[in-house]
Amino acid sequence: MAERICQPITVCPHCLSNSKAVKTNQVTRMYREAVYRCNNIECGAVFKVAMTPISMISPSAIPHEEVVLPVSKQSNSAQKQLDFTTEGETA
Numbered sequence: 001m002a003e004r005i006c007q008p009i010t011v012c013p014h015c016l017s018n019s020k021a022v023k024t025n026q027v028t029r030m031y032r033e034a035v036y037r038c039n040n041i042e043c044g045a046v047f048k049v050a051m052t053p054i055s056m057i058s059p060s061a062i063p064h065e066e067v068v069l070p071v072s073k074q075s076n077s078a079q080k081q082l083d084f085t086t087e088g089e090t091a
């Protein structure tokens with residue numbers, strides 16, 4: 001099964017309509033900016049969004065020394081789900 005690629009969508013801060021990323025820029029390893037355009041033609045807002053990783057759900061197999069992020073609580077439940085799936089597949 002092919003991996004599904006998610007188009008980042010956010011809502012316009014003014015009219016709350018879906019907005020589409022029209023330009024992105026990786027500023028640093030830990031910081032990315034994107035320009036979004038509101039899909040509501042009556043609004044027409046264009047705005048900038050900041051993106052930064054805030055926690056790790058699954059650790060990297062090739063960690064970078066400058067990247068220090070807390071481990072998300074979700075990682076425990078994700079690992080338990082993985083363990084359960086693995087157990088079910090081998091039983």
Ligand SMILES: [Zn+2]
Nearest residue numbers: 012015038043
């Ligand atoms: Zn809008």
